[in-house]
Amino acid sequence: MTEHGSGDLRLSSVTKSFERFTAVDDISLTIPQGSFFALLGPSGCGKTTTLRMVAGLEQPTVGTIHIGDADITSLKPYQRNVNTVFQSYALFPHLNIIDNVAFGLRQRKDGDWKRKAQEALDLVELGHTAKKKPTQLSGGMQQRVALARALVNRPDVLLLDEPLGALDLKLRRQMQLELKRIQSEVGLTFIHVTHDQEEAMTMADTIAVMNGGRIEQLADPSTLYEKPASTFVANFLGQSNLLPAEVSAEVASVESGVVTVRTRDHDDIAVAAEHLPPGIRSVWVGVRPEKLRIGEAGRNRLRGVVTDASFTGVATQYLVRLPWGKELVVVQQNDGSGRLPVGENVTVSWDPGQEFILDQAQDADAGVEIDDD
Amino acid sequence: MTEAVSAGPARRRRRRLNWVPYALLAPGMLWLIVFFAVPTVSLVSQSLQTGDVFNGYTLTWHVQTYVDALSTYWPQLVRSLVYAGLATVFTLLLGYPLAWFIAHRSGRFKNVLLVLVIAPFFTSFLIRTLAWQTILGNGGLLETTTDALHLSWLLHGFESFLGLVGLGTGNQLLYTPFAVVAGLTYNFLPFMVLPLYANIERLDLRLVEAASDLYATPASAFRKVIWPLSLPGVVAGTLLTFIPAAGDYINSVLLGSTQTVMIGQVIDSQFLRVLNYPLAAALSVSLMALIITFVTVYVRRAGTEELV
DSSP states (O other): OOOOOOEEEEEEEEEEEEOEEEEEEEEEEOOOOOOEEEEEEETTTTHHHHHHHHHHOOOEEEEEETTTTOOOOOGGGGSSSSSETTTOOOOOOOOOOHHHHHHHHHTTTTTTTHHHHHHHHHHHGGGGGSSSOGGGSSSHHHHHHHHHHHHHHHHEEEEESSSTTOOHHHHHHHHHHHHHHHHHOOEEEEEESSSOHHHHHHHHHHHEEEEEEEEEEEEHHHHHHOOOOSSHHHHSOOOEEEEEEEEOTTTTTBBBBBEEEEEEEOOEEHHHHHGOOOOOOOOEEEEEEOOEESSOOSSEEEEEEEEEEOOOOEEEEEEEOOSSEEEEEEEEEOOOSOOOTOEEEEHHHHHHOOEEEEESOTTTTTEEESOOO | OHHHHHHHHHHHHHHHHOOOOOOOHHHHHHHHHIIIHHHHHHHHHHHHHEEETTEOOOOOOOOOOHHHHHHHHHHHHHHHHHHHHHHHHEEEEEEEHHHHHHTOOOOGGGHHHHHHHHHGGSSSSHHHHHHHOOOOOOOOOOOOOOHHHTHHHHHHHHHHHHHTSSOOSSSSSTHHHHHHHHHHHHHHHHHHHHHHHHHHTTOOHHHHHHHTTTTHHHHHHHHIIIIIHHHHHHHHHHHHHHHHHOOHHHHHHHHHHHEGHHHHHHHOOOOOOOOIHHHHHHHHHHHHHHHHHHHHHHHHTTGGTTTT
């Protein structure tokens, strides 16, 4: 009944419209079999709706969903070889743990359900809780039961809907590693929905950053961080300093792969030519805070005044105001060099190539202040 | 020595605090003693006495009254349990979907529908039951309506069907077992719907999604997840329906015939018309004992203590 053969999960121009708004707007995605994929975005970006469409709990308004060659778009959830770990865990309160885990196997009349369910429980290190009721377990344990209950069916695709959202920070870190370990052990396709960028970056091979029902960028974590394709991605994943600059004909000198652009203060900044999108004159030059250095070590130098310094243990985060008012965030490793006082005049520097460049037509504040709940 | 000194005031204070729960319990306990415990004891005692109304009764432990009562009136006793059982099944069949609809599908009309469920209570039980006479009777609302719609064949077919299954005479609706069961079903429906609603409303629908995600068809999800989780409501509703329905006699008096006499009617006439107090008391005690047995077995079987 549920054998469709496995393969890559493919969403083709999928749109989901509700009465008043479009939750998912023309998404096309291919998720390779066996990969750990994350859908990342702020609440309301359509990531959960996308997941629910893969699970069959929502029907796409337009578009098709395939697993391998099989079209599963119109299949009911119980006809799909896809299982979900729900955000609320949704464990059956009247069944004990082993019966919860065995639920799917028994629905499919798997004669070997007892052994398989026990094995799945052992995999999440909860073998000893088989006879307990869900309410007798802690949140973290319930979460692992929910995972075992989905895993045990060996689905073509396993969906995780913010499964770590209800756990405290320490447990969350632990479960992230655990999930990663289990995924590489069982080799199933995992799709993880989260609004936590750190979680997505830690766990996933590939991340699709979603915003307003669309995919902003689809890439591996390091590409997303180093080469964000939009200001939204730049701000949503970590912090970014975005400096407006112009590529003017006079200053655009191509010299060993470096192009010079001019900021509002008429400072010339050298950037890697390969980072410059062709045909655009007004750009945002983006530099991550940890790439900036206090001092003159880098080739690009900007002068400013320290307006704030906060010590976080591993590092110190400074705010440095440039003469025209823009404040740069600078993160310095705590290497024992001492802290700078507020009001100090400093030079901030970095080397060409450490920046990313975006079209200035994009909103510099997109994705700011929504990276975490 | 030192122990006694230090424990003294503490113990006294604790004893004084301990009176509070008893003080709070007292009014209710008193009420129950006066209006429940004493009458029950007196009822059991009455059933074991001999004598008559004019010369008084003496307690003679005359158990023979029970034998007489049960051998004469067992058909009415069994009938009461059967009618009450049928009415309970029908209220459940009607009430469950209704409660589900109100709890999960009614949106902003939820409160309006809940008020409508209890609206019948604004009218007297007797009046409402009498109304059923005008609905079911010959030339009544049901008959004239089906006639007007040219559906009398449907009504006659239903009457014949009732005759076949032993719930009717084959040619009428009123004054048949069907009418009595229908009356009971109608009168006790709110007692089924309200506890069911309270239970179903709290039911987490995400569990249905989870079941569906784990290959359960809608029917299977109902059987494996929804039904077991609704059991506390079902048990509460069936008890609230079955117990009073088994002792009811208004529906039988107004909607039934001599063939539908229920145990409540017998007790009523033995107490108030025949004035055979011991027999009436013995029947009351028997009915109570039967219901308690039924309920105990039922609650055990339903296994609801595990769900609480």
